[in-house]
Amino acid sequence: MRHSIRIAVGPVQFRIGSDWAEPISALGRLYAGYPQDDALPAEATVRLFAARPWRRWLRPSVHIGGDFIVPDALPLPLSMGLLAAEMGMNLQVALGWRRHMLLHASAVAKDGRAVILSGESGSGKSTLAALLGEGDWRLMGDEFTLIDPEGGDAFAFPRAVSLKNEAIAEVAARVDPVRLGPLLAGTPKGDIRHLIPRPEAIAAMHEPARAALLLFPRFGGEVAIERMGEGEAFVRLTEASTNYVALGEAGFAALTRLVRETPAYGISYPDSATGIALVEQLWAERPR
Amino acid sequence: MSAVRTFVDLLARRRDSAALAPLDWDGVIGVARSEAMLATLAHRLAHADLPPTVAALFADQRAAAAVAQRQALWEAEMARRALAPAGIEFVLLKGAAYAAADMSCAAGRQIGDLDILVLASDIRRAENLLLNAGWEWVKSDPYDDAYYREHMHELPPLIHKNRDRMIDVHHTILPRTHRITPDALALMSDAVTSGSGYAVLNPADMACHCAAHLLADGDLQGGLRNLWDFHTMTRDFAEADPGFWGRLDERAALHGLQDAVHRAARLSRDLYGVMLPSRWDRHDPSDRWFRRRLLARDDWGRVTDPLLEQAFYIRSHWLRMPPAMLAKHLWTKWRKR
Numbered sequence: 001m002r003h004s005i006r007i008a009v010g011p012v013q014f015r016i017g018s019d020w021a022e023p024i025s026a027l028g029r030l031y032a033g034y035p036q037d038d039a040l041p042a043e044a045t046v047r048l049f050a051a052r053p054w055r056r057w058l059r060p061s062v063h064i065g066g067d068f069i070v071p072d073a074l075p076l077p078l079s080m081g082l083l084a085a086e087m088g089m090n091l092q093v094a095l096g097w098r099r100h101m102l103l104h105a106s107a108v109a110k111d112g113r114a115v116i117l118s119g120e121s122g123s124g125k126s127t128l129a130a131l132l133g134e135g136d137w138r139l140m141g142d143e144f145t146l147i148d149p150e151g152g153d154a155f156a157f158p159r160a161v162s163l164k165n166e167a168i169a170e171v172a173a174r175v176d177p178v179r180l181g182p183l184l185a186g187t188p189k190g191d192i193r194h195l196i197p198r199p200e201a202i203a204a205m206h207e208p209a210r211a212a213l214l215l216f217p218r219f220g221g222e223v224a225i226e227r228m229g230e231g232e233a234f235v236r237l238t239e240a241s242t243n244y245v246a247l248g249e250a251g252f253a254a255l256t257r258l259v260r261e262t263p264a265y266g267i268s269y270p271d272s273a274t275g276i277a278l279v280e281q282l283w284a285e286r287p288r
Numbered sequence: 289m290s291a292v293r294t295f296v297d298l299l300a301r302r303r304d305s306a307a308l309a310p311l312d313w314d315g316v317i318g319v320a321r322s323e324a325m326l327a328t329l330a331h332r333l334a335h336a337d338l339p340p341t342v343a344a345l346f347a348d349q350r351a352a353a354a355v356a357q358r359q360a361l362w363e364a365e366m367a368r369r370a371l372a373p374a375g376i377e378f379v380l381l382k383g384a385a386y387a388a389a390d391m392s393c394a395a396g397r398q399i400g401d402l403d404i405l406v407l408a409s410d411i412r413r414a415e416n417l418l419l420n421a422g423w424e425w426v427k428s429d430p431y432d433d434a435y436y437r438e439h440m441h442e443l444p445p446l447i448h449k450n451r452d453r454m455i456d457v458h459h460t461i462l463p464r465t466h467r468i469t470p471d472a473l474a475l476m477s478d479a480v481t482s483g484s485g486y487a488v489l490n491p492a493d494m495a496c497h498c499a500a501h502l503l504a505d506g507d508l509q510g511g512l513r514n515l516w517d518f519h520t521m522t523r524d525f526a527e528a529d530p531g532f533w534g535r536l537d538e539r540a541a542l543h544g545l546q547d548a549v550h551r552a553a554r555l556s557r558d559l560y561g562v563m564l565p566s567r568w569d570r571h572d573p574s575d576r577w578f579r580r581r582l583l584a585r586d587d588w589g590r591v592t593d594p595l596l597e598q599a600f601y602i603r604s605h606w607l608r609m610p611p612a613m614l615a616k617h618l619w620t621k622w623r624k625r
Contacts, residue, residue: 001588013341015314017588041313043345045321047588067321067589096321098352099344248355 001049006042007031007089010146010157010205012097014089015042019050020060023081030082030160030181030194034202044096046088048081064088068095080187082194086162093144093157094242100146100155101247101254104240107140107154107209108132114154114209115279116145116262117217118240121189124219127167128275130195134174135276139201140209149247149254152261153208161195168193170272212286214264217275224268225278233264263287291315291587295323299332299516300560306337313342315587322589323512327353327396353396357387360399363453364388364486367404370421376414378404379479379487381458381497386517389482393520397513401445401454405489407476408459415443415457423448423455431620439465439609461497462505465609470500470543491525491532492539499552500545503578507597507604511582512559519556533565551575555582 001017003024008014018024047065050056061075062084068091076084094102105118106129115132117125126142133139140156147154160181163171168191172180181194214233237255238244244251265282269275295316297303308316320326330346330353338346364384371378380388383399406414423446427433436444442458460472475497479487489497495518502514526532540549553568554575559582563569581600584593591597605614 039310039339041310041317041339041342043317043341045314045318045589047590065590067318098348246352246355248358250351250355 001047005031006036006038006040008035008037008040009089009159010141010155011099012044012093012157013040013042014044014046014092016046016048016085016088018048018062018081018085019056020048020062020078020081022078023048023062023085026082026182027085030196033196033199035205044089044092046085046092048084048088051075064091066092068092074188076187080184082181083184083187083189083192086159086194089159090143097146098243098246100148101244101251102242103145103147103237104143104242105145106142107145107156108137109140109154109156109209110137110283112207112209113212114140114145115213115215115283116154116211117215117279118237119217121164122219123217124167124269124272124275125217126161126163127170127272128217128279130161130163130167130171131174131272131276132279133161133197133201134171138204138209139197147211147254147258148208149250151208152210152254152257154211155208156201156205158197158201158205161197163193163195165190167272171195211258211262213279213282214259214262215279215282216264216266218266218268219275220270221268223270223274223278224266225282226266228264228266230259230264233259233262290583291319292583292585295319295325295329296512296559296583298329299325301332302561304337305333310339313339317342317345318587318589319585322585324398324510325396325513325516327398328393328513328516329396331395350396353398356399357394357397359453360384360402361387361484363402363448363451363455364404366421366448366451367402367418367455368486370417370423371406371414374413374417376406376410376417377476377487378406378414379476379489380482381405381461381489382501385482385486385488385494386521388484388486389488390484391521392524393517397517401456403456403458405458405461405472405475408472411443411457411459415446418446418455418457422450426454429624431624435617439463439613441466461500463608465613466504467607468500468504468544468548470496470545474542491521491529492536493543495522495525495536495552496540496543496545496549499540499548500543503548503551504545504607505604507601508578508581515552515556515559515582518552519560519562522553522556523562533568537567551578555579559583 003021004017005024005027006015045066048062051063060078062081063075064084064087066088105116106125107114107116108129119125129142141158142161144157145154179196184192267278320329327349330349381403383397384402386394426445426447433444441460441463442456445454447454461470475493478490480490482488498518540546557564581596584591586592
């Protein structure tokens with residue numbers, strides 16, 4: 001393709017090709033601090049392309065392609081090319097990755113132990129992880145947490161954090177502006193702005209962590225902490241996993257072990273500061 | 289050297305994987321994924337000298353394919369439990385059959401839907417039994433439904449409501465309206481029992497069906513995989529039975545599939561390199577269009593020759609139905625857009 005870039009996030013080596021220069025240079029800026037090994041073959045391919053040649057210039061719209069595609073997915077305007085790239089990368093991992101069990105969850109780690117936050121979009125899992133990652137936690141990722149079926153360890157996927165709507169201002173107030181991508185206003189997912197993880201988080205992206213807490217955050221409403229049984233955590237995580245079924249027995253064994261070894265809580269919180277305080281409280285009280 | 293050529297050479301073992309530059313793998317992996325053959329390649333190169341990350345990716349693929357195969361055979365078992373008590377016999381087709389018979393093309397092969405063949409006289413009962421056992425219709429469009437029932441070689445696809453897996457119940461192997469009418473009764477009555485206990489087509493019929501599927505029924509989408517199936521099964525059948533090629537000729541004649549079967553054999557010789565008996569080892573100038581179509585992928589996994597792709601798409605419809613019917617069908621489909 002005309003323009004391309006190679007990006008390594010956690011264990012996944014991507015190559016991203018594009019008919020336009022803009023999304024590639026935007027990716028180049030976000031991922032400049034990630035380790036670059038040009039001799040590593042790409043395991044996953046993303047293509048950003050114009051459905052018709054003239055649509056490269058005339059009302060340019062970006063279709064998302066690659067090894068795996070979503071049929072009938074709507075294209076995005078070129079101004080949202082970075083979001084198209086992000087969606088393309090997520091898709092390849094969600095549908096193609098088999099080495100680990102994928103949890104649609106954010107995670108942070110400290111002293112080799114991980115707190116995994118699983119929830120639907122709007123639950124605040126990305127925002128909480130991003131804010132914790134600005135404190136004394138290592139950000140493991142805001143989208144996927146990878147569980148090794150063999151050993152049970154959690155592995156990081158620290159892509160550029162996708163901040164949405166109110167979270168943008170909240171995080172932007174606390175970080176150096178050079179770590180923020182361009183504002184993508186009015187996308188189908190609302191306003192989006194990317195945050196480059198701290199260099200320590202990127203440097204440590206291959207280091208495993210053992211799950212210490214499984215949290216299911218819910219943004220809005222009264223403060224509440226609710227201990228969750230193994231069965232409920234198990235069912236929720238099967239729904240949060242994109243490859244649980246495809247992994248068969250290995251997936252079942254990995255998930256069973258995870259919910260048996262790791263205490264799980266549902267937490268409700270009215271604002272991020274309270275959410276962070278709840279995580280820190282549960283961390284301090286965790287069984288050791 | 290294009291990635292798709294490298295990919296085919298690696299499958300055919302014409303090229304040493306150790307001689308590839310690290311970034312050659314990008315294209316090879318991309319093409320293999322586009323052809324749904326990454327796990328096949330992973331099996332083919334299980335003992336080859338590979339860059340560590342490629343070796344790790346291939347190990348993932350082999351493990352995932354083993355799970356997928358077990359799940360596909362479980363679907364066959366579910367169909368057996370639904371149909372056998374009522375005395376309906378069925379024959380497994382395509383991927384599930386190759387897995388049930390433990391054939392070499394099954395190693396890493398992706399298996400999509402469960403394809404089974406039943407006697408035409410059993411098809412209504414089979415449908416009812418499957419509906420009772422939890423399968424549901426996928427298509428709710430009355431035109432599509434009627435189209436399947438009147439003109440196709442299979443029921444409208446059914447999907448299981450709990451397991452989310454599709455089953456295609458065939459009563460023959462080409463659409464009713466196709467220019468060629470294979471002998472479906474012979475396919476059923478001469479089926480054989482595989483090691484795992486399921487009925488599968490006998491070797492010659494299996495190769496006939498594979499060639500029909502590749503060349504007579506579709507637009508060659510995913511053709512490299514179907515050709516790989518054909519290549520490995522004919523190679524293994526001929527090794528086990530020196531009279532195989534002669535028997536294949538006879539069966540192909542019975543089903544009206546000589547052209548497809550002979551072309552499949554020539555293409556598998558040209559791409560994957562196999563020695564054919566002299567009666568089969570001919571040259572047909574039109575094969576080049578098929579080779580071009582099969583190899584029409586660039587290093588990013590994209591189809592490179594949209595005109596040729598379109599031509600093969602039209603060809604597939606041309607073979608499937610008479611011209612007047614084709615016009616009516618396309619008109620109806622176009623108005624529904």
